[in-house]
Amino acid sequence: MNSVTNKIAFFSTQPYDKVFFNKYNESGFQLDFFETQLNPQTVILIENGSVVCVFVNDMVNEEVIRQLAEKKVKIIALRCAGFNNVDLEAAKKYNLKVCRVPAYSPQAVAEHAMAMILTLNRKTHKAYNRVREQNFSLNGLLGFDLFGKTIGIIGTGNIGKAFAKIASGFGCKVLAYDIVENDEMLKDGVSFVGLEDIFKLSDIISLHCPLNDQTKHLINKKSIDSMKDSVMIINTSRGGLIETASVIEGLKDGKIGYLGIDVYEQEEKLFFRDLSDDIIQDDAIQRLMSFPNVLVTAHQAFFTNEALTQIALVTFGNIESLLLDNDIENKSALLV
Incomplete structure (x- = not known):
């Protein structure tokens, strides 16, 4: 993978995200972690990457997706199961792939x-x-x-x-x-x-x-x-x-x-x-x-060692498959 496709920009990052994604980054992706949420104002933080990794409260509406497309981003990877915060029709319009983790724990x-x-x-x-x-x-x-x-x-x-x-x-x-x-x-x-x-x-x-x-x-x-x-x-x-x-x-x-x-x-x-x-x-x-x-409780239900491990592994697996134009094994993980 070249230097562009080898970079993933993470938004809404917490300390535990860094721990688990760094631990299971066996393919050697360059990981850029941002604590801020993804929204129309923070898209500017993305530099030379083809993947963004987002969580439940990131804003991935048409305006954000348009800017992602302009930055040559190809994949929106959700590290969660829910995807109601993503405009899937806009992703189709701008030819961005969207994947998620349908079942972690x-x-x-x-x-x-x-x-x-x-x-x-x-x-x-x-x-x-x-x-x-x-x-x-x-x-x-x-x-x-x-x-x-x-x-x-x-x-x-x-x-x-x-x-x-x-x-x-x-x-x-x-x-x-x-x-x-x-x-x-x-x-x-x-x-x-x-x-x-x-x-x-x-x-x-x-x-x-x-x-x-x-x-x-x-x-x-x-x-x-x-x-x-x-x-x-x-x-x-x-x-x-x-x-x-x-x-x-x-x-x-x-x-x-x-x-x-x-x-x-x-x-x-x-x-x-x-x-x-x-x-x-x-x-x-x-x-x-x-x-x-x-x-x-503050969105704590998913927060176990087993769940965070599975989230990291599945997210990386989804991204690798899409970058190589391969099918994702779990069909429900691919949204667009």
Whole structure:
């Protein structure tokens, strides 16, 4: 590969990105790491490279793609599964290839979803802080048996399927909704039902579907009104699945008993940054964090050693295949 094709520009880079991509850079790519997000103003940072590597909150709209094409960039490589931040039609228009990592560690995200359920239910985060202050009272820490509860899963891809196995292991009744029923999950005892039944029958609802025009604000006032009182909602997928204002109202009136979110609709202004010395201007996230029955983690669900290893390996593999004009083995990894 020549000096142009041998360079990859990474955006929204964190220290762990450098560690894992440097570790698995067996082909000797030149890696340029930028902490800033990719947007129309930061495209200028790219010099003499044919590949950009982006993450969930980078802006890859038509204006950015046009500038990438002018800089002779050939490949947009997402180091994540979601791609709602990329204008695929614009990529086709300017003849840029787009690839992603469709499955890195479904177990990582599924296990984090269950961790959020257990934390919200048994309030271990509050107990930890209490005991450190020598407060050994149990008042306010009452939970419920997860065994026998009904968990509704929306989206049964790799992560939803992994989460279903975990929920079944706890002795839960598992309901699922997706456009196509999964035969393996049916054999495992999962019942596929309509979306309305997921909302109506579930004690806990866990979101594992992609964000698109059909799923945007899937959780809204109408769907919340149809849910059980004190329902628990978990979102480890995409922030835009939830209409934040409606969820806040549901929390205020007690309809929503618990909320666990690892993603947030406006997270690109917040997540992956240390804002401990700043005044956060986002009133919605401040309101959410003020509720005692809300747990927020900052897009942490994917963050395991196994997942980061797989992300690096698959991303490099995708790039190498496309630079050599070879097919990507996993067809779902190639978007354009």
